[in-house]
Amino acid sequence: MPYMNVKTTAAIDAGKRETIKSELGKAIxxxxxxxxxxxxxxxxxxxxxxxxxxxxxxxxYIEVKIFGKSSKDAYENLTKAITGIIHKELSIDPDCVYVIYEEISNWGWNGTNF
Structure with a gap:
C-alpha cells in the first residue's frame, strides 16, 4: 500500500506525468x-x-508513505532512484530534492483496514 506525492516548482505536462508515474512504479x-x-x-x-x-x-519534495516498515537500505536505494527520476525528467538537481518516508501501521482500503 504505497503512496507517493510529488510536489515541485516545475511544470509537469501530461507526458512527463505519465513517465514519472511509470518510473516511480518501477522504483517502488x-x-x-x-x-x-x-x-x-x-x-x-x-x-x-x-x-x-x-x-x-x-x-x-516527495512524500513516500508505506503500509508497514522497511529497512534503511531499501529507503536509501529508493531515495537514489527517486532523485534520479526527478533529475532526468524535470532537470531538478538531487541537492534540491527532499524525500520523506512515513511508515503507516493502519491503512484503510475498500471499506476496511489492513
Whole structure:
C-alpha cells in the first residue's frame, strides 16, 4: 500500500506525468513487498517553494508513505532512484530534492483496514 506525492516548482505536462508515474512504479519495487499494483501517485506542480531562503532553483519534495516498515537500505536505494527520476525528467538537481518516508501501521482500503 504505497503512496507517493510529488510536489515541485516545475511544470509537469501530461507526458512527463505519465513517465514519472511509470518510473516511480518501477522504483517502488526497491521496497520489499511493494509494487506498482498498489501504488497511488499524486502530483502538485507549479508550487511556490523556497529552499535555503531562495526560490531561484527548481525544487521537489516527495512524500513516500508505506503500509508497514522497511529497512534503511531499501529507503536509501529508493531515495537514489527517486532523485534520479526527478533529475532526468524535470532537470531538478538531487541537492534540491527532499524525500520523506512515513511508515503507516493502519491503512484503510475498500471499506476496511489492513
Amino acid at each position: 519495487e526497491l521496497i520489499p513487498g511493494k509494487s506498482e499494483n498498489w501504488l497511488m501517485v499524486s502530483f502538485e506542480d507549479n508550487s511556490i517553494m523556497y529552499f535555503k531562503g531562495s526560490s531561484e532553483r527548481p525544487l521537489a
